[in-house]
Amino acid sequence: MTRKDKDDISEILWTGLVGLPALAAFVIGFHLSHSAGTAGIIAGVIAGIGIGILLLRRISADEKLKRSGTHDIDKMSGRQFEYYLGHLFRTQGYKVQVTRESGDFGADLIIQKDGKIIAVQAKRKKGSVGIDAVQEVQASIAHYKAHEAWVVTNSRYTEAAKSLARSNRVRLVDRNTLVEMINKVNPKGLPSSPASIDR
Template sequence: MAIGFYFYLDSLAVMPVIDPKNPMAHVTGALTYYFAYWGRYLLPAIFISGAVASLLAKAKREKLLNNVRLDSATQRDPFAAISWREFEMLVGQFFREKGYKVSETAQGADGGIDLHLTGSDDKTYLVQCKHWKASKVPVNVVRELYGVMVAEHAAGAFVVTSGQFTDEAQTFANGKNIQLVDGKLLVSSIQGREVLQAKPVISSVASAIQCPVCNSDMVLRTAKRGPNAGNQFYGCVRYPVCRGTKEA
C-alpha cells in the first residue's frame, strides 16, 4: 500500500498551469499539488510504521509464547516475570495458533472482555484474562462473563488465569459453555501436553424467561442460604449488576 500510494500521489504532484480565465481551477489544482507532494511521503511512512509496529508486536507475542513452550525443563513460574498486558498478548497468540482469529480490546487492565475470538465455524468466543497470583479468581468474575456472553450471543467463553480458580467458580462453570483455564492447564496446553478446546454450546439460560427488572435472560440457580436454601429460582444473568429474580 505504501508503494502504491507513493506512485499514485507522485503522479498527482504536478503544479497546475495558470489559466487567467479559470482562477478557481488553479486554486484547486494547487491544493491537489501540495497535498500530493507531501502526501506521497507522509502516507507511505504511516503505512510502513504501522507494518513495522505490527511485525514487532507479532514477534513479541511469539517470543512470550515460546518462552513458556521451551521452558518445560524448569520448575519456575513462567508467568511471574511478565506484566498483565504481556499475559494478554501471550494468551492471544496462544489462541491464534489454535486457529482462532483474535481481536484484542483496549479497555485497560482488568477491564471487561480482553479478547474476542472467531472460530473456524465463524462463531464468536469471549476471553477474559486474569494475571493473578496472590488470590484465586472468584465466582463473580465467571458469573459476570457469563452474563456478557449471553448478552452478546457468543457461542462460548474462556477465563484464563495465571493462577487458580475458587471452588465456587468451578462449580458455576460446570454445565455452561465457559472454559476455565488455570495457569497449570495453560502451560500444559502451550507445551502440547494437553489439548484445550471450547466446550460444546450448552446453555442453562432460560431464553424464554426475561428478567422483570432489565429484560435480560435469566438462568436457573439454587439458593445457598436463607429460608429458601436448596430451592431453585431464576436469576438475572447480569447479577450482581441486576438482582432480578423469578420463581422456578
C-alpha cells in the first residue's frame, strides 16, 4: 500500500470520526430531550469540533509541505535537483558524488554510508516517473559496484514503475517521502533557492 493510499484511508477515517459522533450525539440528545432542535444543536456542536480538528490536521499538513520547500524544488532544473539531493544526503551523513551530466551510466549520484554504496537517479519532473528511471538505475549497479539503487523524485511513480522496482529491489522515494526526509534534517528551514544550488 502506497503512502498516498494510507493518507486517503486516514482522511476517510477522520471524516468518519466527525460524522459518527455527531450522529450519535443527535440520537442520544433526541432520546434524552425528546426534542429534534436540541438534539440538532448538540450534534452541530460535536460536528463543529470534529471539523475544527480536521481543519487543523490539514493546516498542519500544508505547513509541513511549505517547510519542505517542495515548491522551490519544483522550480529547479534537473541538474539543480541533483545537487540539492547531494546536499540533503550529506546532512544525513552520506558521502556524496554527483556524477557527470552526460554519460552517467544511469546514476545521477553515488552515495556511501557505513560501507554501503547506493546508486541514485534523481527525477525532478511534473508528471509521474515511469519504468525508464527504474531500468536505468538498476543497470547502474554493476557499473558503480553499488549495493542498492534508488530513484528519488519530487513527483509520483507509475504503477508499472512501482511493480518493476519491487521485482528489482529498487527503492522509490516519492514526493511524500522526500518531504519527510527534508523535514527530518531541516524542520524549520527551506531549501536554498534554485539559483544558489551549485557544486
